[in-house]
Amino acid sequence: MVEDKLKGYRSFLRELLNKVGAEIGDEIELRYDNKRIRGILLPRSELEDEWHIVLKLSNGYNVGIRYRKDLSIKIIEKKKAVLAAVKRESLKIREDLPKVHILGVGGTIASRVDYTTGAVRSVYTPEELAEMFPELIDIASIKTKIIMNKYSEHLRASDWERIAEEVAKSINEGVDGVIVMHGTDTMHYTSAALSFALQDLPVPVILVGSQRSSDRPSSDAALNLISAVYFASHGPIAEVMIAMHENTSDNSVVLHKGTRARKNHTSRRDAFQTIDDLPYARVTNGTKIEILVNEYRRRDKNRKLKLKANFSDKVALLKFYPNFDPEIINFLVDRGYKGIVIEGTGLGHIGEYTFDAIRYAVSNGVLVFMTSQCIWGRTNLRVYDTGRYLLKLGVIPLENMLPEVAFVKLMWCFGQEDDPERVKNLMLVNIAGEITPISTPVEVM
């Protein structure tokens, strides 16, 4: 296949770029209306319009300049970006260090624009990772594998199954820890899924992402990945965790519990929080581990992993709100759903105008569970009439399980069991820290 040197550019702009001999990866200058703007010519995707030239500026940001009649283009340096990418040192992997596998799922972390082929590309050979994050080769003996390359919003239950199987494969090869590089959007759903699918873990399994891509000066990718690899190599806790920035300063990373984490900010580097609990640990400057909890499963390579990587599709999560249309519940019942997790208000309430639909669901054998959209705190259906009536209808409250986690767990339960009564019992038992005791160590909000 011949490579398109002007990938994604069409009509007017393609002609204009062709005329001056510009190619993807060149540093060019655009001039118009007495303005000048300089940057590396980026490729475009087919989804985008034909009216913009996109440049990567020296500060790392991309900018799109719209076509206009007075636009002129000057080439500053040919193939600047590609030349930069070639200057790779050959790096040695030290076999005496702890063995860590880094599995690539996708996302912002460890991806960068490939100036020659277009779009964001995952960088995942040990050499490439070491080039981007040279500290890594002094921490662990790393093997990398790209499982898939998807933004995390596109992941489905079948992807969780594949990730769990690949993690299990690595563990069965005797590694000291596994890193999963993952987009942050649904990282807490995947961490919950892995927490249920990977039982009796012998070593740490750490999901790591970044909120800013590695080619931006404010990127959190390096510290998150280095801290995660350090913990995977030396940390004592064998659980599924999420490693992300603890706060806005760039020196500490916390390891959130896989079933108690949530992405609570669209863009901040410390977007993830542990809800109603403490994170397992803190890693400062990528080299110092502090354990923050009293109880955890200790690393033990002799422990035999149990892989239970099946998730059912016939489960839904429904957020209740004023004027909620109960026909949505009836619709799911008629579509053959086996279980519904509701995000109620407050202690776990829903409006009386939904009670008939709840009755319909329960009488058709659909399990209906209650969580709270408050996020923090515990459901309690025994305080008010509404709650007590919901109990009578057969609604099952889930303590302080997060709605997202309850949903993932219910998919997992129906992946293990067919009998609703057994699924119900499984839902009410704490399996992977998803239900914390009533006296939580901290009341963080």
Place this chain on the structure above:
Amino acid sequence: MVEDKLKGYRSFLRELLNKVGAEIGDEIELRYDNKRIRGILLPRSELEDEWHIVLKLSNGYNVGIRYRKDLSIKIIEKKKAVLAAVKRESLKIREDLPKVHILGVGGTIASRVDYTTGAVRSVYTPEELAEMFPELIDIASIKTKIIMNKYSEHLRASDWERIAEEVAKSINEGVDGVIVMHGTDTMHYTSAALSFALQDLPVPVILVGSQRSSDRPSSDAALNLISAVYFASHGPIAEVMIAMHENTSDNSVVLHKGTRARKNHTSRRDAFQTIDDLPYARVTNGTKIEILVNEYRRRDKNRKLKLKANFSDKVALLKFYPNFDPEIINFLVDRGYKGIVIEGTGLGHIGEYTFDAIRYAVSNGVLVFMTSQCIWGRTNLRVYDTGRYLLKLGVIPLENMLPEVAFVKLMWCFGQEDDPERVKNLMLVNIAGEITPISTPVEVM
């Protein structure tokens, strides 16, 4: 109608209570299995079972004792609760103070069990309020009105319309401020609804609730209500606000913006938080006001209120999650929905397996808006391919509008306008603080 002295008790237990001559409101002692438990006999609702006697203990908690063969009952004091309720002092309302109307919608605040008639009862005459919260009569000249008595999870758009109309009626009578006593579960939905429905407010409109009922020792009802009435009387800000505890200590209340508040804890007294912004003000010890923002609409009784209290039913809020069933979107489109607000992941993303359904919605003239389930932070559909593709599909991002607020606003917009293009434009304009500028004053999480 003859009053049932054993309201809600049936079969065995009713016979047993009758035999000793016990009535609702009596202090009784239950004895069984060498245990004794003493409390006031409470009535029961028809929703409940026939096997439990419910007592209010002296610490304010209710307890249910299950029928058993060895259960015996002794009367300690006849009609103890009713006698207590009769000892009312006659209280003077001072007409020289600022005029405040207190409108009752329902909820935990200012409600207590009526031991003679059953169930939780709203206490709402000025005298009753003054009896419960004697500080009030020194702050304002109060008039009270019960609009309805519903737990807030049962409220619908038609209730918002009625509340808005009643607030407008009070304002048109020339009051200095209006208090709406409201359940906390959906108080932030109602505050958003009132923020859009009541335009050009001349005086403060303050929703106030409590997380613990007034008859419990740890109740937040008194401080919340007293602070709200104080601000309604003396505060300079004429906006729709929510008055609730600022933290776990019992001395400060904050006034949250009606369109930026959220209930973020199921049970804590400081459950409400202002998201990505500062609250308008703080009231300390019910008597000291601090304004926390630079810009606000000042109180001005000459300003003419515009009442726009119409909300459309044909609007839905949908939370996206991995494995989300796109048929739910198709179902809503086929049911004639006019607009859908999606809670996407991260910056405002949804999985590619929903794109066909989005296309179907848009091609049928349904407006599809994007918000984020992260709660904090701003949507941005220009950073990643997924977002840019959603823009191409016609999805409209809503800056940092909260999902719940976006949903209420869309109902309100379709209550004002039929034309989708005008609704779209209205959604993108900041009307009542629901969109804050990009440089927010604080990055609170």
